[in-house]
Amino acid sequence: MTTDCPVHWVDTPIALEAMVADCLSAEVIALDTEFERSHTFFAQPCLIQLCDGKKVYLLDPIAIPDLTPLGALLAEPGITKVLHACSEDLQLLQRTVKRLPQPLFDTQLAAALAGLGNSVGYQRLVAEVLDKSLGKAETRSNWQDRPLSSAQLQYAVDDVWYLHQLYYALVKLLAAQGRTQWVLNDGAALCAEYQVTTDLTNYYRQIKQAWRLYPRELAILQALATWREQQLLARDIPRNHLLGDQLLWQIARRKPRYKAQLATIKGIKSSVIKRDGDTILNCVRQGMVIKEENLPERLPKPLPPSSKRYVKKGKQWLAVKAEALQIPVEVLMPKKPFQAIIRSGLYDNVFRWSMDEDNWRYHCFGQELVAYLNEIKQGLVS
Known part of the structure; x- marks a missing residue:
């Protein structure tokens, strides 16, 4: 190993319990x-690496199917969990451990807020901040193999050993700018958003063109998408191996009553109709009988042409602010909340802040941005 630290291989439930007990301090x-x-x-989880700054633990999820004891560590509020570009890690941990790591400090986000650039890769960030060169050769190697090669083990250990050091280096940079809490706030927001998006009954909202559907069709789409997501969980197959999003959309739009009608929708495999046709048609019927007052609301439309002026002016304003703060504009103001601000001004006649007012963006620039857009609307700014 290139790192001079004790390494513990964790491959039994007893060893897992001992690791959690050690790390809780x-x-x-x-x-x-x-x-x-x-x-x-x-x-499919193949390895989970943890480092407390003194030791590295290599947890083997292939040998230990039940990882729920790790949840006590992930949920401990007094311990900061440090990950890099963590979206896929969150998905894996939520499914296998049933918990998300909180408080969460994402070093890729931290680098952006510290002025080091947007979406900086881990190896590059370690090289720039810690002056250490880490190899990439094992990134795409087969992590299901046992035993792991010495090169894989070195890669796995180095990954979290330097990640732990990276945290303290980034905190030093962030603290000098008063931005450490910004990273933790965004980490909490990411976990909260992830929990909403992983609610199976909400998946239909993510389907492209769903905004075109009327409430009755949305009810059908919701029933179909919820059933489809449940089946993916049970069968562990990709979405397109059952029904892709656009096929769900077509079914919701056309409302088939019989298998023969279902078969006319291009792209649906005959094997799917044979195995799941009755259930699919039942989802359609389920959406058709929901009472009017219980139907889902129509989803927001894309921004209309009348928004172009406000979008352009808002983006120009944000670009100036981002340059002044040395923060990538994509991180300073994410796309969805920016569009929500624009949409509020078009339909409510007053531009309103779209994120929680506890969010650091509101106090840093949000009030100024909303005031600027309202001045444009009132003709006070050309």
């Missing part, structure tokens, strides 16, 4: 995962 835990994804819906 830490202030900061660096965490990473290695996984395989091929013809399955879920990423």
Whole structure:
């Protein structure tokens, strides 16, 4: 190993319990995962690495199917969990451990808020901040193999050993700018948003063109999408191996009553109709009988042409602010909340802040941005 630290291989339930007990005394835990994804819906966990700054633990989820004891560590509020570009890690941990790591410090986000650039890769960030060169050769190696090669083990250990050091280096940069809490706030928001988006009954809202559907059709789409997501969980297959999003949309739009009508929708496999046709038609019927007052509301339309002036002016204003703060504009103001601000001004006649007012963006620039857009609307700014 290039790192001079004790390394513990954790491959029994007793060893897992001991690891959790040891780590609960830490202030900061660096965490990473290695996984395989091929013809399955879920990423298959192959290795979970943790570092408390003194030791590295290599947790073998292949040998320990029940990882729920790790949840006590992930949920401990007094321990900061450090990950890098963590969206896939969150998905894996939510499914296998049933918990998300909180408080969460994402080093990729931290680098952006510290002025080091947007979406900086881990190896590059370690090189720039810690002056250490890490190899990439094992990134796409087969992590399901046992035993792991010495090169894989070195890669796995280095990953979290330097991630732990990276945390303290980034905190020093952020503290000098008063931005450390910004990273933790965004980490909490990411976990909260992830919990909403993983609610199976909400998936229909993510389907492209769903905004075109009327409430009755949306009710059908919701029933179909909820059933489809449940089946993916049970069968562990990719979405397109059952029914892709656009096929669900077509079914909701056309409302078939019989298998023969279902078969006329281009792209639906005959094997799917044979196995799941009755259930699919039942989802359609389920959406058709919902009372009017219980139907889902129509989803927001894309911004209309009348928004172009406000979008352009708002983006120009944000670009100036981002340059002044040395923060990538994509991080300063994410796309969805920006569009929500624009939409509020078009339909409510007053531009309103779209995120929680506890969010650091509101106090940093949000009030100024909304005031500027309202001045444009009132003709006070050309």
